[in-house]
Amino acid sequence: MSVRSSQHARQLLLREYRGVLSTQSKAMPGFPFGSVAPFCLDASGRPLILISRIAQHTHNLKADGKCSLLVGERGAQDVQAAGRLTLLAEASPLHGAGEIEAAARRFYRYFPASQDYHLAHDFDFWVLQPVRWRYIGGFGAIHWLDRVELANPFAGNSETSMVEHMNGDHPDAIAHYVRLAGLPDGEPAQMVGIDSEGFHLRIGAALHWLPFAEPCSNPGEVRQALVALARADAWPVSEGPGDE
Structure with missing residues (x-):
């Protein structure tokens, strides 16, 4: 298995926030x-979806949980050369009150409008448990991947605390990240997630994942990375910070 392909597959799934769900x-x-x-990804790195009980794909998943999620690079000029990932998975609904509450807190940060229809209508959280990955990074870069590590070491109270601190106390730093990354700045950005390799900003309804210069193994290193970015004149990543 290509380590580089595994990294690219992981980052593609972090960068994107919508895909094509194919069911039987x-x-x-x-x-x-x-x-x-x-x-969005849950604490274990599994794609988390919120779907209506009356939707066709929900009926399909209840009959057969085998499915796939196709994710591709947004805004690619040449779709044949763009990165894309097909995740083969087993889908299952969340049942426990604790796991549903944790899923809701995370999903609402990424998709605030979902709170209204989740509470008012018959929508349920499902997770896609990865079975195998098919990553295509362009012509000649095609790999089957049996495992891609996506678990978030900060998911839970640690991540929530860091996100709330940044949004509440450091909106100027977040605005600087937006300018530094060349993202649209028509609406204020909110930080919605932090993982070991970067963080998610939500601007309006769009989500953007921005990478750290180096992976972080603890909240102290995350703080140092965020402070360094707040003081930077250019994004310290050779391949570029944006996700579009």
């Missing part, structure tokens, strides 16, 4: 059924 059609047996699904 219940109404048309033998045919795949594709639908657009927004997602």
Whole structure:
């Protein structure tokens, strides 16, 4: 397995926040059924989705949890040369009150509007447990990956505390990150997630993952990385900070 391909697959799943969910059609047996699904990653790095109980893809998943999630680079000029990932997975609904509450807190940060229809309508959280990955990084860069490490060491109270601190006490630093990364600045940005390799900003309804210069292993290193970025004149990543 290519270590570099595994890293690129991981970062692609972090950069994107919507994909095509393909399920086994219940109404048309033998045919795949594709639908657009927004997602974020849970503490274990599994894609987390919120879907209606009356949706066709939900009926399909209840009959057969085997599915795939196709994720591709946004804004790619040449789709054949762009990075894309097909995640083969087993889907299952969340049942425990604790895990549903944790999923809701995380999902609402990424997709605030979801809180309204989750509470008012029959929507449930599901997770996609990865089975295998097919990553294509362009012509000739095609790999089957049996494992991609996506667990977030900061997920939970540590991440929530850091995110709330940045949003509450350091909006100027967040605005600087937006300018530094060349992201749209028409609306104020909110930090919604932090992992060992970077962080997510939400600007309006769009999400952007921005990488640290080096991976962080503890909250102290995250603080140092964020302070360094707040003082930087250019993003210290050779391949560029943006995700578009």
